[in-house]
Amino acid sequence: MPLSDPKISENRPVIRQLDDGAINRIAAGEVVERPASAVKELVENAVDAGARRIEIAYADGGKTLIRVTDDGCGIEAEALPLALSRHATSKIDDSDLLDIHTFGFRGEALPSLGAVGRLTITSRVGREDGASISVEGGSMKPVKPAALSAGTIVELRDLFYATPARLKFMRTDRAEAQAITDVVKRLAMAEPFVAFTLRDVTGGGEGRVSFRVEAENGDLFDALHGRLARIIGTEFAENALRIDASRDGLRLLGYAALPTYSRGSSVAQYLFVNGRPVKDKLLIGALRGAYFDFLSRDRHPAVALFIDCDPHLVDVNVHPAKSEVRFRDPGLARGLIVSALRHALAEAGHRASTTVAGATLGAMRPEPTGNGPARVYQMDRPSLGARQASYAAQAPAYQAPGYQPTSEPGFAEFSQDYSARVEPIIEEAPQGSEEMPAEPVEHLPLGAARAQVHENYIVAQTQTGMVIVDQHAAHERLVYERLKAQMSENGVAAQALLIPEIVELSEGDCARLLAVADDLSRLGLTLEPFGGGAVAVRETPAILGEVNARAMVLDILDELDDQGESLLVQARIEAILSRVACHGSVRSGRRMRADEMNALLREMEATPHSGQCNHGRPTYVELKLSDIERLFGRS
Numbered sequence: 001m002p003l004s005d006p007k008i009s010e011n012r013p014v015i016r017q018l019d020d021g022a023i024n025r026i027a028a029g030e031v032v033e034r035p036a037s038a039v040k041e042l043v044e045n046a047v048d049a050g051a052r053r054i055e056i057a058y059a060d061g062g063k064t065l066i067r068v069t070d071d072g073c074g075i076e077a078e079a080l081p082l083a084l085s086r087h088a089t090s091k092i093d094d095s096d097l098l099d100i101h102t103f104g105f106r107g108e109a110l111p112s113l114g115a116v117g118r119l120t121i122t123s124r125v126g127r128e129d130g131a132s133i134s135v136e137g138g139s140m141k142p143v144k145p146a147a148l149s150a151g152t153i154v155e156l157r158d159l160f161y162a163t164p165a166r167l168k169f170m171r172t173d174r175a176e177a178q179a180i181t182d183v184v185k186r187l188a189m190a191e192p193f194v195a196f197t198l199r200d201v202t203g204g205g206e207g208r209v210s211f212r213v214e215a216e217n218g219d220l221f222d223a224l225h226g227r228l229a230r231i232i233g234t235e236f237a238e239n240a241l242r243i244d245a246s247r248d249g250l251r252l253l254g255y256a257a258l259p260t261y262s263r264g265s266s267v268a269q270y271l272f273v274n275g276r277p278v279k280d281k282l283l284i285g286a287l288r289g290a291y292f293d294f295l296s297r298d299r300h301p302a303v304a305l306f307i308d309c310d311p312h313l314v315d316v317n318v319h320p321a322k323s324e325v326r327f328r329d330p331g332l333a334r335g336l337i338v339s340a341l342r343h344a345l346a347e348a349g350h351r352a353s354t355t356v357a358g359a360t361l362g363a364m365r366p367e368p369t370g371n372g373p374a375r376v377y378q379m380d381r382p383s384l385g386a387r388q389a390s391y392a393a394q395a396p397a398y399q400a401p402g403y404q405p406t407s408e409p410g411f412a413e414f415s416q417d418y419s420a421r422v423e424p425i426i427e428e429a430p431q432g433s434e435e436m437p438a439e440p441v442e443h444l445p446l447g448a449a450r451a452q453v454h455e456n457y458i459v460a461q462t463q464t465g466m467v468i469v470d471q472h473a474a475h476e477r478l479v480y481e482r483l484k485a486q487m488s489e490n491g492v493a494a495q496a497l498l499i500p501e502i503v504e505l506s507e508g509d510c511a512r513l514l515a516v517a518d519d520l521s522r523l524g525l526t527l528e529p530f531g532g533g534a535v536a537v538r539e540t541p542a543i544l545g546e547v548n549a550r551a552m553v554l555d556i557l558d559e560l561d562d563q564g565e566s567l568l569v570q571a572r573i574e575a576i577l578s579r580v581a582c583h584g585s586v587r588s589g590r591r592m593r594a595d596e597m598n599a600l601l602r603e604m605e606a607t608p609h610s611g612q613c614n615h616g617r618p619t620y621v622e623l624k625l626s627d628i629e630r631l632f633g634r635s
């Protein structure tokens, strides 16, 4: 038998129209890829129907049963077959496919579900009689009368029974149940005025409630705050800043957590566009940009943010699951997020998160209470009066002209500038034990320094409690903020070295450094080629005083390595500045006098972002008197 080309067989393939069932299954593969996507479609339909209360039940990870019950507007008996037909929707008209105000708009979801499972819809509109319709493997049964008090129940059994190939790709019941929970939680965040109940009814009966939220009250922000507290957690809600900003027809609202409440992965990033949960690269990138300055690269901000705009400004029909969007002006969306979040973070000033104090107290408690660390409330944002007093205490400008670095860089300059305003220096006072005179600064947010312990922690008394400051972390942040301030004016002031320092490097490293020499010189670091793979450091940032130029150069090289090409110019510069700042910081182990400590506290109060160091760790924790009393069982 001659070898024949298998592609040219006797029965040549014919091109033919797929039947409707096949078309439906293909489309369904996109719309419904796993139980969670079916749940998403059904819950969205319930929300679109104006439901106030939505109950979701599933069995075996949603593989054998998904049932969504709502108290929405219902579907009329005669419209039931239509609801199951492709491209039949009540939500948009043909004239303007961009004018979308509902989750649904394609008229695809129900027919797709009907093609991949056994689907029954039971519904009732107002006082009319209830009715139900079933579809199995794409074939519809006649409408039947059914008893139901109001709203709609959609039941989907045996998902993918007709397409075993798909069944194989499903994960364990647990993983599918987890995905369902995630979908329901995201939608519940988007709809705080709607009550949601999620039940696992595997094995029959009432099942087990795995998630429940009641409808929230109040204005949108209150409702959202309450809902987020219930879903992400009260700690998130306590540490979240309210965001409300608009620009050119785009509005951004929601809550973003302080950097000290960051996470090790992006699990707590919830983004919504016109109420629709999305996982959009552009928006996630913008978040990174906004927090860039406050978090190290392995920490992720926690946010729940909603972008609302005229539906014409955003295309939601770019992804079968509608989870990606396309803004008409992507730069505008990005800019709005970055500027609104940065602004809010700056406003929050030196606030560090309550998580920190909570964890501290938890660690101090003599015996675990069993309820996890108790919640402690961080200081509120200082009153305007307090802030003004603190600003007044800051004047004149920090860096005195003609200031000469001393052999003890860092806090030396504090005493020069502040000696007139703070308590007289107690000469050679022993650290840590002596009683310091009561000072009038206790009313300020970070209070009056009382002692330094272990050469790194400042203990200060405030009106309502006490504060413990990590002096190294705090100073690092302050130096960084001052460097940035100088940078944004006319570049960081440089200090010439008497003898240039020669740093030996590899040829490659040398070339990489010199490639950014111009940027570095704006940061106060002047480098020149020295030949043979070495660079000469001629100037260093004056603010830092005496530095180990070699260590700084190597650190900058590391930063350049880490960055790759990924960051924007501004972000690159800030990252380098942040590294540079570390070199000027007071290392732990430096003893400080009372006036130096107080000066540090005052500067922290007046400096934005001083509640966390450059790596997102807190610079201080506050304990309220009432919490201290609780520790001793006094309350």
Ligand SMILES: Nc1ncnc2c1ncn2[C@@H]1O[C@H](COP(=O)(O)OP(=O)(O)OP(=O)(O)O)[C@@H](O)[C@H]1O
Pocket (backbone or CB within 6 Å): 041, 045, 046, 049, 070, 072, 073, 074, 075, 083, 084, 088, 089, 090, 091, 103, 104, 105, 106, 107, 108, 109, 110, 111, 152
């Ligand atoms: N729970 C419900 N309550 C009331 N009406 C519903 C409900 N679910 C579906 N419908 C009606 O059935 C129609 C078809 O629903 P389906 O989900 O298939 O399409 P859609 O929501 O219009 O668009 P999409 O495919 O984008 O979801 C809807 O337009 C709506 O009129």
Ligand SMILES: [Mg+2]
Pocket (backbone or CB within 6 Å): 041, 044, 045, 103, 104, 105, 109, 110
């Ligand atoms: Mg729909």
